[in-house]
Amino acid sequence: MRRLFTGVWHFLDDRIGISVLLKPMTHIAPHDAKWWYVFGTATLVSFIVQVATGVALAFSFIPSSSQAYETLQFITNDAPFGRFLRGLHYFGASAMVLMIGAHMAQTFLFGSYKFPREMTWSTGVLLLAFTIGMGFTGQLLRWDQTAAWSVVVAAEQAGRVPFIGPWLAHFILGGTTIGGATLSRFFAIHVFVIPGIMFAFIGLHLWLVLRHGISEPPTAGKMVDPETYREEYEQLLKKSGRPFWPDLAWRDAVVVTALILVIAGLAYFIGPPALDNPPDPSVLDADPRPDWYLLWYFALFALFPSQLEGYLMILGPIVIGLILLIPVFNNKGERAASRRPWAIAVVLLSVIMIGSLWIAGQQSPWSPNFQAQPLSEKVIGATSGPVFEGAQLFHDKACLNCHLIQGYGGRRGPDLTYVGDKLTRDNMIIRIVNGGNNMPAFGSSLKPQEIDDLVAFLQSRKRPIRPQDQSSVTRN
Amino acid sequence: MNENITNHSLADVEAPEILSRRRFLEKLSIALGGVCAAVVGLPLIGFVIAPLFRKAPEQWTTLGKVGDFQIGKTVSVTVLDTSPLPWAGITAKNAVWLRRVDATTFIAFSANCTHLGCPVRWMEGAQLFLCPCHGGVYYHDGAVAAGPPPRPLYRYDVRLENGEVKINSVIVPISTTL
Numbered sequence: 001m002r003r004l005f006t007g008v009w010h011f012l013d014d015r016i017g018i019s020v021l022l023k024p025m026t027h028i029a030p031h032d033a034k035w036w037y038v039f040g041t042a043t044l045v046s047f048i049v050q051v052a053t054g055v056a057l058a059f060s061f062i063p064s065s066s067q068a069y070e071t072l073q074f075i076t077n078d079a080p081f082g083r084f085l086r087g088l089h090y091f092g093a094s095a096m097v098l099m100i101g102a103h104m105a106q107t108f109l110f111g112s113y114k115f116p117r118e119m120t121w122s123t124g125v126l127l128l129a130f131t132i133g134m135g136f137t138g139q140l141l142r143w144d145q146t147a148a149w150s151v152v153v154a155a156e157q158a159g160r161v162p163f164i165g166p167w168l169a170h171f172i173l174g175g176t177t178i179g180g181a182t183l184s185r186f187f188a189i190h191v192f193v194i195p196g197i198m199f200a201f202i203g204l205h206l207w208l209v210l211r212h213g214i215s216e217p218p219t220a221g222k223m224v225d226p227e228t229y230r231e232e233y234e235q236l237l238k239k240s241g242r243p244f245w246p247d248l249a250w251r252d253a254v255v256v257t258a259l260i261l262v263i264a265g266l267a268y269f270i271g272p273p274a275l276d277n278p279p280d281p282s283v284l285d286a287d288p289r290p291d292w293y294l295l296w297y298f299a300l301f302a303l304f305p306s307q308l309e310g311y312l313m314i315l316g317p318i319v320i321g322l323i324l325l326i327p328v329f330n331n332k333g334e335r336a337a338s339r340r341p342w343a344i345a346v347v348l349l350s351v352i353m354i355g356s357l358w359i360a361g362q363q364s365p366w367s368p369n370f371q372a373q374p375l376s377e378k379v380i381g382a383t384s385g386p387v388f389e390g391a392q393l394f395h396d397k398a399c400l401n402c403h404l405i406q407g408y409g410g411r412r413g414p415d416l417t418y419v420g421d422k423l424t425r426d427n428m429i430i431r432i433v434n435g436g437n438n439m440p441a442f443g444s445s446l447k448p449q450e451i452d453d454l455v456a457f458l459q460s461r462k463r464p465i466r467p468q469d470q471s472s473v474t475r476n
Numbered sequence: 477m478n479e480n481i482t483n484h485s486l487a488d489v490e491a492p493e494i495l496s497r498r499r500f501l502e503k504l505s506i507a508l509g510g511v512c513a514a515v516v517g518l519p520l521i522g523f524v525i526a527p528l529f530r531k532a533p534e535q536w537t538t539l540g541k542v543g544d545f546q547i548g549k550t551v552s553v554t555v556l557d558t559s560p561l562p563w564a565g566i567t568a569k570n571a572v573w574l575r576r577v578d579a580t581t582f583i584a585f586s587a588n589c590t591h592l593g594c595p596v597r598w599m600e601g602a603q604l605f606l607c608p609c610h611g612g613v614y615y616h617d618g619a620v621a622a623g624p625p626p627r628p629l630y631r632y633d634v635r636l637e638n639g640e641v642k643i644n645s646v647i648v649p650i651s652t653t654l
Contacts, residue, residue, distance in 0.1 A: 065567040148567065153593050156592045171525065179564045281569060288594060301592060445603040
């Protein structure tokens with residue numbers, strides 16, 4: 001039996017050239033390229049997971065505006081392993097975004113983008129952009145209410161791009177409004193166009209890794225000199241290099257296995273994102289939010305000065321372009337992060353900025369709270385009279401959607417739990433009637449009696465008097 | 477024998493007429509490649525960008541009878557795309573906010589926030605439109621009250637005809653391209 005298998009293997013290897021194809025796996029790499037070097041493989045494997053699960057999902061997904069929602073329900077609720085596959089696809093996407101981010105940060109901090117690997121870096125940056133594009137278009141294929149409104153938001157954003165905005169907006173929608181042409185376009189882009197480009201760029205990226213070799217871990221004080229670097233690298237490999245397979249690749253195998261197990265575990269135990277309501281644009285009770293990897297961008301639109309938002313639309317491509325060009329301006333010299341404090345600062349600031357915006361996007365304090373319920377009698381502190389009536393108005397006039405009272409309500413405006421200690425009656429009336437500071441004017445929608453009641457309620461919002469304060473008041 | 481052929485070929489390489497022929501064949505092949513790309517590519521590009529040039533027919537669409545709407549009230553009204561593709565399904569539906577100001581005056585607002593297009597909600601008690609995405613606020617007449625929206629809510633042309641309220645063009649345009 002063994003001889004049979006050996007014979008078949010020799011035949012196939014001779015006719016197909018499998019050994020020759022796999023030969024690059026044994027290329028010589030620096031012996032100390034260890035655990036920091038696993039993120040590229042992890043990104044590639046995440047991409048493979050996406051391709052495999054995506055192909056499987058496409059067996060049942062119908063990219064039609066009228067049917068996609070039902071097919072997603074079928075995949076999630078009825079198809080064997082459908083829920084698990086959707087989960088794998090979702091968490092695989094998350095893993096890919098995280099891994100490519102880690103890969104970029106490591107490459108940047110190790111100075112691996114410098115000579116002669118400038119184009120390896122540039123192709124990697126473009127792959128990052130394509131990955132984000134895949135994430136966004138993928139969320140839209142989850143064709144529910146959030147997805148449909150996200151398309152509208154995307155088109156509105158694109159519409160603000162100088163000069164070509166309207167053209168881009170219509171291209172995204174497949175017309176002047178969301179409709180039958182919209183989803184199939186995103187399906188084609190998500191399933192064929194971007195993955196096709198990514199296959200080409202991944203091939204090029206891997207070819208460049210082989211052509212220029214895996215960069216050695218940097219040593220402080222050892223400069224990259226384009227005149228001598230290649231020769232030094234060759235000497236290094238001759239002296240202490242190891243074949244990538246299996247001497248170095250086993251670490252990639254360990255990390256990738258752990259990654260797959262985590263993705264599968266999350267897919268099984270947490271599952272895919274729940275489907276929202278059907279994609280009916282005539283239902284206006286919608287609250288579209290992007291998936292987590294674009295939540296920071298969503299937050300940016302709330303916090304950025306509105307007069308500069310037109311530029312925000314092209315900020316993404318500009319940032320990608322700048323990252324792309326880093327090696328053009330800085331392709332030699334020191335590689336060690338310990339001698340490049342600005343490199344550490346850039347990575348840290350990027351993480352802090354995206355992390356802060358992500359937390360802000362998660363909380364969305366600028367959004368009204370549409371779930372705000374009328375305040376309880378316990379919170380109001382009265383069951384009748386002007387304070388009670390004012391509290392009812394505070395809810396009915398949507399004040400509670402934007403202001404907090406003892407932890408109830410929205411966070412868009414200031415917390416008014418103790419506003420009675422801060423503002424006088426006159427100040428309250430002026431603020432309510434005239435609005436201002438990002439608050440609407442209510443002068444035309446409130447009757448004088450309603451204003452009196454509202455102010456009575458707000459004046460009653462004071463810090464409770466502590467016993468010691470009370471006794472001092474009594475003594476006085 | 478093989479050696480002779482090889483030698484013969486190598487000798488030909490040096491010959492000027494062969495070089496000239498080779499240049500011609502190079503250019504011919506590249507030109508033919510260009511023709512092939514154009515024959516396949518131009519219709520392909522035209523097909524992909526065709527929706528950009530598809531004009532939705534403008535028409536007056538009925539929202540309801542005048543008597544269906546109370547004075548001083550703002551309600552959402554569902555309208556259909558004027559020329560939906562057969563497979564558009566529920567995505568052919570859209571909504572507008574319709575406000576009856578007095579006996580003969582109606583205002584029809586786009587339901588899209590002018591900031592980034594999210595659907596604005598009408599808060600009857602507050603007489604305000606609120607946007608769930610970035611906190612845009614509009615007064616009952618569509619004017620910006622607070623938040624990031626750069627301009628008032630888009631208004632459709634409205635007319636009353638045979639006791640019915642009609643708006644011009646039922647599609648909801650991308651407001652940033654207006």
